[in-house]
Amino acid sequence: MGTGLINFEFFKIRTGSTAGGRDLFEKMIQDLVDVKFPGSSTLEANPGDWGIDAYVGTLLEGEASVWQSKYFIDGFGDSQKDQVRDAYDQALKCAKREGYTLTSWTLCIPIDFDGPAEKWWLGWKKRKEKTDGVTILLWNAMRLRRLLQSEDAREVREYYFTATATVPPLTTRPTVPLDDYDKYDGTLFVHQMHEAGMIECDDAKEEFFNAEILSHEVTDKGVPEELQILSDVRATLASIWAQRFNSALQATDERRLIGLYVEVMDAIRSYHPNIPAEIRCGMVHAFGIMHQRVNDGRAGWVRDYKAVAAAHARSTKDPQVVVAPPPTPPTAVAEPTEDLASPAAEDGGV
Numbered sequence: 001m002g003t004g005l006i007n008f009e010f011f012k013i014r015t016g017s018t019a020g021g022r023d024l025f026e027k028m029i030q031d032l033v034d035v036k037f038p039g040s041s042t043l044e045a046n047p048g049d050w051g052i053d054a055y056v057g058t059l060l061e062g063e064a065s066v067w068q069s070k071y072f073i074d075g076f077g078d079s080q081k082d083q084v085r086d087a088y089d090q091a092l093k094c095a096k097r098e099g100y101t102l103t104s105w106t107l108c109i110p111i112d113f114d115g116p117a118e119k120w121w122l123g124w125k126k127r128k129e130k131t132d133g134v135t136i137l138l139w140n141a142m143r144l145r146r147l148l149q150s151e152d153a154r155e156v157r158e159y160y161f162t163a164t165a166t167v168p169p170l171t172t173r174p175t176v177p178l179d180d181y182d183k184y185d186g187t188l189f190v191h192q193m194h195e196a197g198m199i200e201c202d203d204a205k206e207e208f209f210n211a212e213i214l215s216h217e218v219t220d221k222g223v224p225e226e227l228q229i230l231s232d233v234r235a236t237l238a239s240i241w242a243q244r245f246n247s248a249l250q251a252t253d254e255r256r257l258i259g260l261y262v263e264v265m266d267a268i269r270s271y272h273p274n275i276p277a278e279i280r281c282g283m284v285h286a287f288g289i290m291h292q293r294v295n296d297g298r299a300g301w302v303r304d305y306k307a308v309a310a311a312h313a314r315s316t317k318d319p320q321v322v323v324a325p326p327p328t329p330p331t332a333v334a335e336p337t338e339d340l341a342s343p344a345a346e347d348g349g350v
Helices: 009-015 018-036 078-098 115-132 141-149 151-161 188-195 202-221 224-251 260-274 283-295 305-315 342-348
Strands: 054-057 063-069 101-108 135-139
Touching: 009 018, 018 063, 018 141, 018 151, 018 224, 063 078, 078 101, 078 115, 078 202, 115 135, 135 141, 141 151, 188 202, 188 283, 188 305, 202 224, 202 283, 224 260, 224 283, 260 283
Parallel strands: 063 101, 101 135
Antiparallel strands: 054 063
16 A cells, blocks of 8 residues: 555545544554554543553553544644643643553654644653653654554554445444442532432433543543534533523422423433534433533522522532542553563654
């Protein structure tokens, strides 16, 4: 296969969206890392991805070399620089928090830098390597093409760059089971449900948990298109609730607005097919986004929901509405099959 046939713009065209192209690019990076370093591992979002798309080593009190893909197919400017900084900082922070050592961090992008971007990259890389002791590497378009042209990567190349190959459609993200329902007992959105006479809240807790995963991932990736979609979804759900809340106030003088919860969730169920596929928002996630708004104190299921939120904040002695963090993602462990110094040492070759 000639170099000219490896064009990463093809991913966006092939999937029909930048989000689909990004998803395909991320999977290709994971496959390439595994070709170069057999036995590498990946992490699923739960929530976020710890700043890791693929790694070699162990996350259990050991050392790890990490690869992070960023599908910057439309260029590299200030926004992309911010995403690089944030991705690296997240990887370093998670390593310190989880107790393993980040030995190298490799940014994978589908483009080559121009002069100003290259100058920025080299300066940022030099500063971070000096302060953090982490080897920072770059797999840009040229480097990726060289890797893909190797015989070892032939199957990866043919799968991702053969026009007739089947690409899985961009679907909604799977629902992640919640393993500790009690963790959310002190949250405002559960308290609001109890005030409305709704005692069974386990499904709502799982919905909230999955919405947190979606929100973390979209925020971590920092793709403007997806951030805007998530913002639009939140605004639409806020409007759905407000219209039905006002209608319920007019229909009764009672404190408990019987039927409001069901009406809002039914309306969200009807709206769900209109949510763009790019953020992979399932029905459970959509319900959870509504619970997030309640948990922020901006919605509720009783007439005096604002007073409930204020009392909840006072009871926790916290000026902010309390949000219980989602459970820590399960640690994936990969026993090292290579000398951990090898990813950095081999960066100069293919």
